[in-house]
Amino acid sequence: MMLKKWDELPDFMRSDEVRPYYDILKRKKVSLVLKRLMDLIGGLILLVLLAIPMAVIAVWIKFDSKGPVFYRQERVTIYGKHFKIHKFRTMVNNADRIGATVTVGNDSRITKVGAKLRGCRLDELPQVLDLISGDSGIIGTTKKNLDFTRVSLA
Template sequence: MILREWEKLPEFMKCAEVREYYKILSKKRGSLILKRFFDVVISGILLVILAIPMGIIAVMIKMDSRGPVFYRQERVTTYGKHFRIHKFRTMVSNADKIGSVVTVGNDSRITRVGSKLRGLRLDELPQIFDVLSGNMSFVGTRPEAVKYVEKYKPEYYATLLLPAGITSEASIRYKDEAKLLDAADDVDKVYVEEVLPGKMKYNLDALKEFSIIKELVLMIKTFLAVIK
């Protein structure tokens, strides 16, 4: 993982707000390379270990409801690149066409098996494929849907200097995000104006304090949070 030269960044990212974070990360290029090495090695090992459990989950999803095994929504990662994320499908087929992109706690679109997978965050397992491809990392800002990235403030673009992540401090703090949005009349509006700014504070702080050690600690915190 090598940080691009400033001149080669997309034009929308070349702003003073992003420059502050770019300067911090440019001094840690060695750690960024090590981060990518770690992602490739660990994701390869996990694929071998989790191949059978993921196969069992895939069968459960197909038996529980009609539709594909994977949910492939378009998300945004490094430098604004669009990609289709891998997640186990936890909702009825075409759920994003009959409701909001974000999910609330009592969402009727969630399937029976999907509810179990979400509770244990097992729906995130296929993102190992996205880590191997380089579209994601184990730790980083959760990949947002295109419609929300289009509403980013200039400073938020700094999170696109690094790949999107499977977990982050923000995702731990907002693990009950669906419940927070339960009472909202306009889910998208509340998410953009209230939830997203809160998550971005943690994401931007993580960029300022980036280190491999901190990321390893965060992965352990994520595991403990899921177990709890």
């Protein structure tokens, strides 16, 4: 996470309550730059190590069901920036249009390969791309699903 200037923060963050926390982060600017550097280096190393397993999983997904290999879901960063997280697709194509946003139990939209990937959390591997781009970090806040964020802010 790179610290923005106070004036560049979204309006909802520029408040008297937030200012003391912002000032603390401002004093830790070097630490934040080092964290971003570590995220970038770590992400590149992970990408090299995971490239072949990710390619195998991608082929496996294509053989199992029609549709794209990746699923992109809109998330919100700490600054309120919207981005699309990368995951391997574990459900039938267009599953978000067919049923509920949240999957429960034995959801019929989950593919056979998808169930195996979810069981081992391998569907999360493509998030290394979000790490490299700076939208996510090895250590930090969880990026929230946009639909859940809208509900919690309402």
